[in-house]
Amino acid sequence: MSDHAVTINVNGVERSNLVPARLTLADFLRERLDLTATHLACEHGVCGACTVLIDGETARACLLLTVQADGREVTTLEGLTEGDELGPIEQAFWAKHGMQCGFCTPGFVLTIAELLDDNPNPSREEIIEGLGGNLCRCTGYVKIVEAVEEAVTLRGGGA
Amino acid sequence: MSLFGASIRRKEDPRLLRGDGRYLSDIKLHGMVHAVFVRSPHAHAHVRGIDSSAAVADPRVVCVLTADDFPPGLPPLPCIDAEETTKPFNQPILASDKVRFVGEPVALVIVEGDRYIAEDIAGLVDVDYEPLPAVSTAEAALAPDAPLVHFESNVVDVLEYSVGDASSALAAAPHTLSERFITQRYAGTPLETRGVIVEWDEARHGITMWSSTQVPHSLKATLVGYLGLPENAVRVIAPDVGGAFGVKLQPYPEEVILGLAAERVGRPIKWVEDRYEHFLASTHGREQYHDVEVGYDDDGRILAIHDHAVTNTGAYLQRLTLVEPFIGVSMLSGPYVIEHQQLVSTVVMTNTTPLNPFRGVGHVQAAFTMERIIDLIAAAVGIDPGEVRKRNMFSADVFPLHRGIGNVLAGEIIYDSGDYQECLSRALATAEWDEFRREQESARADGRYLGIGIGFFVEETGLGPYESGRVRVEPSGQVIVFTGACSSGQGHDTVLAQITADELGVGFDDVVVVHGDTDLVASGVGTYASRSAPIGGTAVRNAAGSIKEQAIQIAAEMLEASPQDLELADGEVRVKGSPASSVSLAQVAGRVAPGQPLPLGVDSYTLDATDIYHPPTNTFSYGCHVATVEVDIDTGVVTLLRHVVVNDSGTLINPLLVDGQVQGGVALGIGGALLEEIAYGDDGQPLNANFMDYLVPAIGNMPEMVVEHMTVPTPLNADGMKGAGEGGAVGAPAAIANAVADAILPLGAKITETPLGPETVYRALQDAS
Numbered sequence: 001m002s003d004h005a006v007t008i009n010v011n012g013v014e015r016s017n018l019v020p021a022r023l024t025l026a027d028f029l030r031e032r033l034d035l036t037a038t039h040l041a042c043e044h045g046v047c048g049a050c051t052v053l054i055d056g057e058t059a060r061a062c063l064l065l066t067v068q069a070d071g072r073e074v075t076t077l078e079g080l081t082e083g084d085e086l087g088p089i090e091q092a093f094w095a096k097h098g099m100q101c102g103f104c105t106p107g108f109v110l111t112i113a114e115l116l117d118d119n120p121n122p123s124r125e126e127i128i129e130g131l132g133g134n135l136c137r138c139t140g141y142v143k144i145v146e147a148v149e150e151a152v153t154l155r156g157g158g159a
Numbered sequence: 160m161s162l163f164g165a166s167i168r169r170k171e172d173p174r175l176l177r178g179d180g181r182y183l184s185d186i187k188l189h190g191m192v193h194a195v196f197v198r199s200p201h202a203h204a205h206v207r208g209i210d211s212s213a214a215v216a217d218p219r220v221v222c223v224l225t226a227d228d229f230p231p232g233l234p235p236l237p238c239i240d241a242e243e244t245t246k247p248f249n250q251p252i253l254a255s256d257k258v259r260f261v262g263e264p265v266a267l268v269i270v271e272g273d274r275y276i277a278e279d280i281a282g283l284v285d286v287d288y289e290p291l292p293a294v295s296t297a298e299a300a301l302a303p304d305a306p307l308v309h310f311e312s313n314v315v316d317v318l319e320y321s322v323g324d325a326s327s328a329l330a331a332a333p334h335t336l337s338e339r340f341i342t343q344r345y346a347g348t349p350l351e352t353r354g355v356i357v358e359w360d361e362a363r364h365g366i367t368m369w370s371s372t373q374v375p376h377s378l379k380a381t382l383v384g385y386l387g388l389p390e391n392a393v394r395v396i397a398p399d400v401g402g403a404f405g406v407k408l409q410p411y412p413e414e415v416i417l418g419l420a421a422e423r424v425g426r427p428i429k430w431v432e433d434r435y436e437h438f439l440a441s442t443h444g445r446e447q448y449h450d451v452e453v454g455y456d457d458d459g460r461i462l463a464i465h466d467h468a469v470t471n472t473g474a475y476l477q478r479l480t481l482v483e484p485f486i487g488v489s490m491l492s493g494p495y496v497i498e499h500q501q502l503v504s505t506v507v508m509t510n511t512t513p514l515n516p517f518r519g520v521g522h523v524q525a526a527f528t529m530e531r532i533i534d535l536i537a538a539a540v541g542i543d544p545g546e547v548r549k550r551n552m553f554s555a556d557v558f559p560l561h562r563g564i565g566n567v568l569a570g571e572i573i574y575d576s577g578d579y580q581e582c583l584s585r586a587l588a589t590a591e592w593d594e595f596r597r598e599q600e601s602a603r604a605d606g607r608y609l610g611i612g613i614g615f616f617v618e619e620t621g622l623g624p625y626e627s628g629r630v631r632v633e634p635s636g637q638v639i640v641f642t643g644a645c646s647s648g649q650g651h652d653t654v655l656a657q658i659t660a661d662e663l664g665v666g667f668d669d670v671v672v673v674h675g676d677t678d679l680v681a682s683g684v685g686t687y688a689s690r691s692a693p694i695g696g697t698a699v700r701n702a703a704g705s706i707k708e709q710a711i712q713i714a715a716e717m718l719e720a721s722p723q724d725l726e727l728a729d730g731e732v733r734v735k736g737s738p739a740s741s742v743s744l745a746q747v748a749g750r751v752a753p754g755q756p757l758p759l760g761v762d763s764y765t766l767d768a769t770d771i772y773h774p775p776t777n778t779f780s781y782g783c784h785v786a787t788v789e790v791d792i793d794t795g796v797v798t799l800l801r802h803v804v805v806n807d808s809g810t811l812i813n814p815l816l817v818d819g820q821v822q823g824g825v826a827l828g829i830g831g832a833l834l835e836e837i838a839y840g841d842d843g844q845p846l847n848a849n850f851m852d853y854l855v856p857a858i859g860n861m862p863e864m865v866v867e868h869m870t871v872p873t874p875l876n877a878d879g880m881k882g883a884g885e886g887g888a889v890g891a892p893a894a895i896a897n898a899v900a901d902a903i904l905p906l907g908a909k910i911t912e913t914p915l916g917p918e919t920v921y922r923a924l925q926d927a928s
Binding site for chain 2: 041094104109136138
C-alpha cells in the first residue's frame with residue numbers, strides 16, 4: 001500500500017504528511033496530529049460527532065479520506081479556541097448546560113459555527129433545521145437550542 | 160446564596176469545550192498495540208475449529224488468542240442477581256465449542272500498527288462454524304419444538320410474587336379486561352462506544368486498565384478474580400466517559416480477555432469498539448411483553464390484576480439479568496392502590512445479544528402497561544383518564560408505604576415520600592388538559608386527530624449497597640473530594656463540589672472532585688440506578704461534615720473559643736456574630752500540618768475524612784408526563800406537539816442539571832415510544848445494527864418540552880435527595896402511547912405496543928376499520 005504526500009492547513013498550521021490512501025481524515029487528525037476533539041461515534045456519517053470545517057464548510061471527517069483534504073483548510077474544535085479563552089458558542093454551551101457527556105459537543109459547536117456564519121440571527125426553526133444532522137444522546141437537545149440562541153446574543157447577532 | 164440548590168454552570172465544561180477531554184480512544188501509550196475481536200457471524204453454531212495460521216504468519220501480528228490460550232476452568236461472567244432457581248446460563252469470556260449470538264467474541268487479534276491493520280488481519284482468522292437452528296423471539300423460544308439456546312429449556316427462571324388473592328378478586332370483579340402490552344428491544348447506545356486500554360505494570364506485577372465504564376471498582380474486583388492477582392496489583396481508571404446509560408454498568412468479556420492478555424503481550428493494548436460491534440456486543444434492554452387481566456368496577460377503581468410478563472433476555476445471563484423481568488412486574492402498580500396482585504415474570508433465552516439494565520430498566524414496561532390499562536378502563540367506564548388515576552392513587556399520607564413485594568438486590572419495596580395526586584394535578588394544569596380537549600374537539604371537526612396522554616410512574620432510585628466520599632483540605636485551604644460515584648456526563652464534579660462547598664463554607668472553585676480511579680478512590684460502587692446524588696452525595700456530605708467538626712475543634716484552640724460558638728463560612732472558621740475573630744481554613748489545615756505538635760484532642764496530621772454511606776433502603780422518585788400529539792391517519796405518522804413533566808427527585812442540588820437529566824431522559828423515552836427498535840430476523844441475524852437504520856431521536860423529533868419540579872424530600876438521607884437520572888425515560892413512552900391512542904380513539908383503533916412508528920399506527924387504524 002503506497003503512501004501519498006498531503007499538505008493540509010489544520011487550524012492555521014500547514015501539516016505535511018505521508019498517509020495511506022485509506023486513512024480517514026478523522027483518524028489523521030486524531031492519530032497523526034493528536035487533535036482528539038474530533039470524535040468518532042458512528043463512523044458512517046450519521047451522527048455528526050466528527051464534524052470539522054473544510055474551507056469553512058462542515059464536513060464529516062469519518063467519511064473523508066485524508067488525501068481528499070490535500071491543499072484544503074481544516075478547522076477542528078481546537079482551532080476555535082485561542083489559549084484558554086472560549087469562543088461565544090462554547091461560552092453559550094457552558095452557560096446553558098448545552099452538553100452532558102460532551103462527546104457530541106465538538107460536532108455541534110462546529111455545525112453551529114457554520115450555521116451562524118451563514119445566518120447570524122436564525123429563527124428557532126432554522127436552528128432546528130441546521131442541527132438536524134447531529135445526534136446527541138444526553139441532552140434531549142432543549143438546552144442545545146437555548147445555547148445557540150445564547151450564542152447569537154454573545155456574537156452580537158441578536159435582534 | 161447557598162451553593163446547594165443553585166443552578167450553576169458546570170466545572171467540567173470549559174475543559175471539554177476546549178477539546179481537552181480525555182475519552183478512552185484519546186489515550187495513547189508508548190509502544191501501544193491494537194486489538195480487534197473476531198466475533199461470531201452466526202446466531203447459533205458449533206465452533207469446530209479455529210485456524211489462525213494465516214493471521215499469525217503476518218509479521219505484524221503480536222498474537223491471536225482463542226479460548227484454548229487461556230487457563231482451562233476460567234469461570235463464566237457472574238450474574239450477581241441470580242436466584243437459586245435461575246439456570247446458570249452465564250457467558251464464557253471467549254466462546255469455545257459453541258456461539259449463541261451474532262457478535263459473541265471468539266478470538267482476539269493483537270497487532271503492531273493501527274486499527275486498520277488489526278481489522279485486516281482479523282479477517283484472516285478462519286473459524287469453522289457448523290450453523291445450528293436459532294431462535295430470536297421469546298414467543299418462538301417458548302414453543303415446544305424451539306431450538307435450545309443452552310440445554311433442556313429456554314426458560315431461565317420464572318419469578319412469582321403476589322399480594323392478596325388476585326384470582327378470587329378477578330372472578331368477583333364487575334368488569335375485566337385482558338390485553339397484551341409489548342415493549343420492544345432497544346438500547347442506550349451512548350455516542351461513545353466501549354473501549355479498553357490495558358498495560359502490564361511490572362512494578363506492581365499487575366495491570367492498569369483504562370475502560371469506558373460506569374463501574375471501575377466492580378471491574379477491578381472482577382479482574383482481581385480472573386487474573387488471580389492481589390488487589391494492589393490491579394488499577395482501573397475510567398477516563399471521561401462519553402455517555403453510558405447503563406450500557407457500561409457491568410464488566411464485559413472484552414475487559415476480562417484484555418486483562419488476561421496484558422502480561423503475555425507485555426505492551427499496552429488498545430481496543431475500541433466500533434458502532435456495528437456496539438450494537439452486537441454491548442447489552443440491550445427492554446424486550447418484554449405483559450399479558451394482563453385486570454378487574455375493575457363502574458367507578459374505574461382497579462380491584463385486582465394478574466400480570467404475566469415475558470422477557471427475551473438474549474443468549475446469556477449478564478451481571479444484572481433479573482432486574483428487567485423483576486422490576487417490570489414488581490413496579491407495575493406504580494402509584495396505584497391495587498389490593499390483589501398476582502405477578503409472574505418468565506425469563507427466556509434466545510440467540511440474541513444479552514439484556515442488562517439501562518436507563519429506566521423494567522419501570523418503562525411497567526409504566527407503559529399500567530398507564531395503558533388505566534386509559535382503557537377510563538374509556539370503558541366513560542370517566543376522564545385523570546380522574547380514574549386520582550381515584551386509584553395513593554394519598555400523600557401513606558408514607559412510608561410497605562408494598563409487600565420485594566425487589567431484586569433491593570429488599571422490600573417501601574415508598575418513602577411524595578404526593579402523587581398533587582403531581583398529577585400540577586401536570587394536568589401545566590399541560591392545560593381541559594383547553595387541549597376543546598382544541599382536540601375542534602381539530603376533529605377539521606379531520607385532524609390530536610391526542611393527549613398521561614404517563615405516571617414511580618421509580619426505584621438510590622440503590623445501595625453503599626457509596627464512598629472522602630474529603631481532604633489541603634494546607635492551602637483548597638479542598639479535594641474523592642468518590643466512587645463516577646461520571647458518564649451527569650456532572651458529578653459540579654454537584655459534589657456544590658455539596659462540599661456548602662458544607663465547608665468554601666468557594667465552588669476551591670473544590671476539585673476526583674473519581675474513576677481505583678488507586679485514588681479506595682472503595683466505591685459506581686454510577687447506575689440513579690444513585691450518585693442520594694448515595695454518593697450523602698457520603699460526600701457526611702465526610703465534609705466530619706471535616707467541619709475537625710476544623711472547628713482545631714480552630715477552637717487557635718481562637719481560644721468554644722467549639723459550639725464557631726461556624727464555617729467564606730473559607731474561614733469564625734466566631735458566630737463576630738466574624739473578625741476568625742482563622743482561615745488554610746490556617747486550620749496548617750495547624751495540623753506535620754512537623755509540629757498537634758492541638759490537644761486532635762490525633763491526625765491531616766484534615767481528611769471518609770464516609771461510606773449505606774442507605775437504609777431505596778428512595779422512590781416519581782413523576783407525571785403529559786404528552787400531546789397529532790396523528791396523520793393517512794400515513795400513521797405521529798408528530799409530538801408538547802411534552803410536560805412534573806418530576807419529584809426530592810431536594811435538588813442543581814436544578815439546571817436536573818432539568819438536563821429529565822430532558823435527556825424524555826428524549827430517550829421518545830426514541831422508545833416512536834423510533835427505536837433493535838430488529839432481528841427469525842434466524843437471529845441483526846437487521847439494523849447501525850445509526851442509519853436504528854433511529855435515535857434527532858433534534859427535529861423533539862416536541863416543545865416543559866419540566867417542572869416537586870421537591871418532596873426523602874427522609875432516607877439528610878439532604879432529602881432522590882434519584883433524577885432515569886425518570887424522563889420512564890414516563891415518556893407511556894404518555895406518548897396514551898396520547899396516540901387518545902388521538903385515534905374515535906376511530907376504534909387500539910394501541911398496545913411500542914415503538915409507534917408509522918407502520919404500527921397505520922396497522923392499528925386498518926385493524927379498526
